Amino acid sequence: MRNKKAPHISVAIDCIVFGFDGSDMKLLLIQRGFDPERNKWSLMGGYVDEDESVDAASGRILENLTGLSGVYLEQLHTFGSVKRDTNERTISITYFALIDIAKYKQQLSADYHAEWFPVNNIPKLIFDHNEMVEMAKKRLQYKAALHPVVFELLPEKFTLPQIQSMYDAIYEVNFDKRNFSRKLLSTGLLIKLNEKDKMGSKKGAFYYTLDKDKYEENLFKIFSLIITPDHLQF
Amino acid sequence: MRNKKAPHISVAIDCIVFGFDGSDMKLLLIQRGFDPERNKWSLMGGYVDEDESVDAASGRILENLTGLSGVYLEQLHTFGSVKRDTNERTISITYFALIDIAKYKQQLSADYHAEWFPVNNIPKLIFDHNEMVEMAKKRLQYKAALHPVVFELLPEKFTLPQIQSMYDAIYEVNFDKRNFSRKLLSTGLLIKLNEKDKMGSKKGAFYYTLDKDKYEENLFKIFSLIITPDHLQF
DNA sequence: TCAAAAGTGTTCAACGTACACCCATGA
DNA sequence: TCATGGGTGTACGTTGAACACTTTTGA
Numbered sequence: 001m002r003n004k005k006a007p008h009i010s011v012a013i014d015c016i017v018f019g020f021d022g023s024d025m026k027l028l029l030i031q032r033g034f035d036p037e038r039n040k041w042s043l044m045g046g047y048v049d050e051d052e053s054v055d056a057a058s059g060r061i062l063e064n065l066t067g068l069s070g071v072y073l074e075q076l077h078t079f080g081s082v083k084r085d086t087n088e089r090t091i092s093i094t095y096f097a098l099i100d101i102a103k104y105k106q107q108l109s110a111d112y113h114a115e116w117f118p119v120n121n122i123p124k125l126i127f128d129h130n131e132m133v134e135m136a137k138k139r140l141q142y143k144a145a146l147h148p149v150v151f152e153l154l155p156e157k158f159t160l161p162q163i164q165s166m167y168d169a170i171y172e173v174n175f176d177k178r179n180f181s182r183k184l185l186s187t188g189l190l191i192k193l194n195e196k197d198k199m200g201s202k203k204g205a206f207y208y209t210l211d212k213d214k215y216e217e218n219l220f221k222i223f224s225l226i227i228t229p230d231h232l233q234f
Numbered sequence: 235m236r237n238k239k240a241p242h243i244s245v246a247i248d249c250i251v252f253g254f255d256g257s258d259m260k261l262l263l264i265q266r267g268f269d270p271e272r273n274k275w276s277l278m279g280g281y282v283d284e285d286e287s288v289d290a291a292s293g294r295i296l297e298n299l300t301g302l303s304g305v306y307l308e309q310l311h312t313f314g315s316v317k318r319d320t321n322e323r324t325i326s327i328t329y330f331a332l333i334d335i336a337k338y339k340q341q342l343s344a345d346y347h348a349e350w351f352p353v354n355n356i357p358k359l360i361f362d363h364n365e366m367v368e369m370a371k372k373r374l375q376y377k378a379a380l381h382p383v384v385f386e387l388l389p390e391k392f393t394l395p396q397i398q399s400m401y402d403a404i405y406e407v408n409f410d411k412r413n414f415s416r417k418l419l420s421t422g423l424l425i426k427l428n429e430k431d432k433m434g435s436k437k438g439a440f441y442y443t444l445d446k447d448k449y450e451e452n453l454f455k456i457f458s459l460i461i462t463p464d465h466l467q468f
Numbered sequence: 469t470c471a472a473a474a475g476t477g478t479t480c481a482a483c484g485t486a487c488a489c490c491c492a493t494g495a
Numbered sequence: 496t497c498a499t500g501g502g503t504g505t506a507c508g509t510t511g512a513a514c515a516c517t518t519t520t521g522a
Contacts, residue, residue: 007284010240011325050241050323054314076264078312089284093312093325124387142376161501178503180486201500202493204448395474412476413512435473437519 010090012088014045014129015062016076016136019101020153021114022162022200023168026101027133029125030065035124036087043133044114045092058095065112067107068177069158072098072152074143076136085126092128096136098152119169144170148189151210158206159197160184189214244324246465247288248279248363250310250370253335253350255385258398259403260335261367262342263294263359270321271360277367279326290330301341301349306332306386308377310370318362326362330370332386335423353403378404378441381444382423385444393431393439394418423448 017028032042046061048054055075063069073095080091101116108114117123122133135144143169144150153166160181168174184190191211251262265413266276268468280295282288289309297303307329314325337348342348351357378384378401388401394415402408418424425445 006244006246006281006322006324008242009245009282009284011243011245012240047240048325049244050243053316054312054325057314075311077309078288080282080283080291080327082287088240090240091282091288091327093314104236119437159501176485176487177501178487181502182504183484198493202495203491203499203501204493205501369513393474408511410514411474412514415475416477417511432520435519437472437474439474 003152008089010085010088011048011054012045012085012090012092013048013056013058013061014079014094014132015070015073016043016094016096016133017066017071017099018096018119018136018140018153019099019104020166020169021101021116023165025119025153025166027122028066028114028120029117030112030114032126040126041123042126043094043129053144054093058093062097066112068099068104070096071104072149074149076132076139079128079132079166081128081171086127092132094132094136096139098140098149100153100155102155112141120172141170141189148215151215157193157195157209159200159207161200161205162197163208199223239453242323244282244322245282245288245293246284246319246326247295248277248313248326248328248366249292249307250277250328250330250367251302251305251333252299252330252370252374252387253338254403255335255350256398257399259400261353262300262348263351263357264346264348264373266360274360275357277328278362281325282438290328292327294308295383296329296331300346301347302331302333302338305338306324306383308383310366310373313366315362320361324351328364328366328370330373332374332383334387334389336389354406357419374404382449385449391427391429391441391443393434393441395434395439396431397442 013194016179019026019028028044029041030041030044032038044065046057046063046064048057050061055073058073058075059069062073074097076094078091078093079113082089084090084092119133119137122130124130125135126132148169150166154163161177163184164175164177167180189211190208191209193209195207197207198204238319253260253262261401262278263275264278266272266274273434278296278299280291280298283293286294289307292307292309296305305390308331310328310330312325312327316323318326353367353371358364358366374384384400384404388397395411397418398409398411398414401414423445425440427443430443431441432438432454
């Protein structure tokens with residue numbers, strides 16, 4: 001009951017950071033610098049301070065450990081088994097972040113020892129962090145099915161092959177590129193630029209950019225144009 | 235960082251209980267029996283014990299305050315503003331429950347002072363509990379769009395008008411009953427019984443029951459037959 | 469007999485899916 | 496010149512949406 005004294009339980013945050021590099025989905029991990037479990041791979045974690053909200057804590061902790069700030073962060077789930085942390089009773093509130101790898105490349109590699117791993121080849125992580133990652137992958141699938149959050153993973157301008165690779169990676173499928181581009185363009189949310197990306201091919205692929213105004217207005221109607229429930233892993 | 239000492243933050247649970255009575259969606263509330271905020275309406279809450287998981291705590295707290303056990307409970311979100319609890323720094327991990335009101339009616343009214351309120355007419359609640367309820371309503375919409383969890387709200391046998399009322403209530407729309415019943419029956423998941431419910435009308439409506447085997451098998455493919463993204467409130 | 473809710477079918481437009489070839493370019 | 500990836504169109508079946516009348520029966 002609320003009027004009894006609260007037992008002591010520590011409150012931590014762990015951040016699951018997804019990135020997209022133009023062709024693959026990646027996950028950001030750090031090597032733990034202290035005992036226990038020193039040198040094992042881990043998510044970015046830390047304790048919530050007494051005078052900060054848990055949302056604020058997630059941003060602070062991510063920035064401390066990776067230098068990343070201003071990224072899209074959303075609460076995922078709170079993990080609270082009794083023995084999940086081998087050290088002391090700790091619950092962990094997890095957040096996931098979506099970023100465009102290229103945009104933050106320099107910030108990251110300069111001072112921090114974080115590394116990108118392909119989402120389908122994650123090493124063994126400390127505690128229950130692998131479970132957290134699995135849940136985050138599923139949540140991303142759900143979220144992306146109904147919300148255009150995934151544009152957070154893309155640079156300002158991007159090509160159709162890039163955005164399709166992103167969806168292919170998130171849902172672990174291969175969409176038909178003819179149907180995919182038709183559906184995507186039919187939203188009217190993409191503006192074609194007079195400029196090509198020549199990185200990916202000799203012919204080059206046209207860049208597109210988000211029509212921000214329409215994007216705000218139509219936040220709702222847009223998706224599930226792309227994804228049907230068949231694509232979700234239950 | 236993980237190696238610093240954790241500050242003291244209390245960890246509480248709050249449960250948002252949705253019920254369906256055959257025609258309306260309801261929310262279960264209790265009147266707080268202690269200060270501060272004595273006698274104000276509130277969700278069912280309590281502290282997590284040091285030696286129990288947060289999932290276990292949610293079940294225990296719900297049972298303590300309402301007598302309900304064995305109900306569908308799912309974690310919703312963790313609320314963690316600094317001043318959300320006016321008493322001491324407390325984060326609240328919220329869970330939502332789905333129950334068939336009739337099934338638990340006796341359990342509830344006997345010993346507990348909990349009351350059902352229509353979801354569209356909730357009183358002012360303590361702390362940030364109204365916000366929690368709003369989030370739970372949205373989550374239920376999302377969840378029900380892709381998962382058949384809503385059968386948790388129905389009795390063993392139910393009529394087509396009842397299940398449609400439920401969807402109408404969750405999405406705050408009025409589905410066309412011809413289209414609705416065709417879609418629902420096309421899943422092949424409902425078994426028509428040779429028995430009618432005469433409560434709702436003179437003619438009576440046939441009872442249906444879930445084909446449990448098929449239900450297990452097809453957990454995934456089923457929904458979004460009913461709901462399209464247009465129905466979601468963003 | 470009538471009021472009230474249950475139950476049922478058809479038509480049309482929109483959408484999803486499958487599928488194959490040409491284009492532009494740099495090496 | 497050729498290998499590589501980019502870009503486009505059509506045809507068909509399925510699905511979603513709009514729509515109105517008949518049935519049953521208790522009061």
